[in-house]
Amino acid sequence: MVFANQPPSRETLTFDVVDDLVGAHLRGRLKGAPQVRYAATEVCPLIELMMESNNGRTGPLLQTPWLDSITQLDFRNALASNQNIWLDDARLRGFMRTTFDPRVEADDVQRNRFLFAARTAAETSGLVKPVAQSLTAALREMESNIHEHSGASSTGILAFQARPSAFEFVAADCGFGILATLREDEEFADLTDHGLAMHAALQENVSRYGRMSGHGNGFRDLFLGLAHLNADLRFRSGDHALLISGPQPELKTARLAQKAPLKGFLAAVRCQPMMPGSDTRH
Template identity: 50%
Template structure:
């Protein structure tokens, strides 16, 4: 599990450099406690919607909620469908298999939350919020044992 989570943190941090257009605003933080680990990766860049819309494949995305749901799927990247990229979120879901997890992805005026045992995208709830520039990922995992 630890290896997958470290991989996920690295992928998310790499996204700051590849997609945010505001590398100097990016940060990574973590906290570890009794049977719990939390990490945050964030930036104040262009956000998921603007990043994806920079590619003609995703020009029809209507809002940040749609963009968040789309971006978490395998193969989705601002480089386009044929680029064979966009698999960086997979290590998060693999790393949290059989754990309790709370995943929050925030960009623009939406948040996508996945909460529960062995979290995956099918459990996602999308809600509108006040606008927040950039992209914030906050993930907490707990060992239920």
């Protein structure tokens, strides 16, 4: 029970909390003083919260009073600004909006600077160099997918954060979404389920160009990089989430869950090295 004048409690912003806040916002139930303030210690849930009703820069929930006024304040202020790329002083956190033109050399320099910072941060968190390289390659491919498939590349964003023994990164946009994009291929023209569309899109050789086109390998580097890690993966598009968790994450262990609608596509990954003896697979 919360008594009058009692200060709100403080909890961590998780994806479950994001689901609740977004659902409450859509139903108009986030009015009044918050009973809890959430600390956005991880950037992936924060980015998903920001993408709710996103206008191409930032959605209304980035400034919600349900977030505390301290945690990740510099990161949140940068997200709310006009900056297209931001790195903290230690280069362990940062984001880049996908407003850079891949064909322009000066823009490519900025992109490479961001991706190099992400790779170095991943190594700082304890990931070995080949794994950090694979995950950074996956992040770059996610950026390429936003430009190629979203239809709204100006709304896209990449972000990462490194902490001791944990690295997280996310790519999101407010574009067409996976279902609408995949249905451009005649094989999936009759598909109507956002969850099944995400499951298909994460498979190799699946894209709106067809299986024989040589496209659709954007998530290969991701799963290769995660092959010897503990990881939590969350993909969002439309009214579904696709979730994969545990050691050596694979698509065959994915779970689908219905959620409040999200415009576009979001891919979020949190990973850490496996401790000796932690692999439970046989």
